[in-house]
Amino acid sequence: MKPEERFQTESETEESLNEKEESKRYEETNEEKNSYEFSKAVLSLDEKSKQILFDSLYSAISNTNQRDSVLHLVFTKAKKILRENGTLEGSPETDTEFSNLVSNLSSQVRQVLYDSVCSAIENQNERDTILHILFRKAEKLLAESGK
Incomplete structure (x- = not known):
């Protein structure tokens, strides 16, 4: 694997993790709003x-x-x-x-x-x-x- 391919894959993985974290925070905020x-x-x-x-x-x-x-x-x-x-x-x-x-x-x-x-x-x-x-x-x- 070329260094730039590895960097691109790591960046995509990082972006994917960030999106998942944002989605989780959004769901938790929504649950908090609806919980009461x-x-x-x-x-x-x-x-x-x-x-x-x-x-x-x-x-x-x-x-x-x-x-x-x-x-x-x-x-x-x-x-x-x-x-x-x-x-x-x-x-x-x-x-x-x-x-x-x-x-x-x-x-x-x-x-x-x-x-x-x-x-x-x-x-x-x-x-x-x-x-x-x-x-x-x-x-x-x-x-x-x-x-």
Whole structure:
């Protein structure tokens, strides 16, 4: 192989690697932008729907339901409300998708999520802040776990 052919091949390989890196960065940025769509959708609900969702959360925690039951109930209810409002597409069968993703997280991670929302309630944060903490943290934990 001639020296200039080797140089050309190395340059092409370098360009190819640079393109792959740029593509990966673009995908990661896009994933980051899309990763919080569920929490944004919840926070954009009308006041009545947000209150219903918050009341369900507060009631489930107050009635000392198990952590996983509370999380399942709230995430499923949120998906149902978003679907019924036309914000998200789906069917009643898909209402548990997000909840199932969260339930596949490790027990420790689910406990962190539950503790965060309980702490927010105990600190008497406002409704929208509590909902934001719950849904945003859930999405962040899912993204970190790669699910």
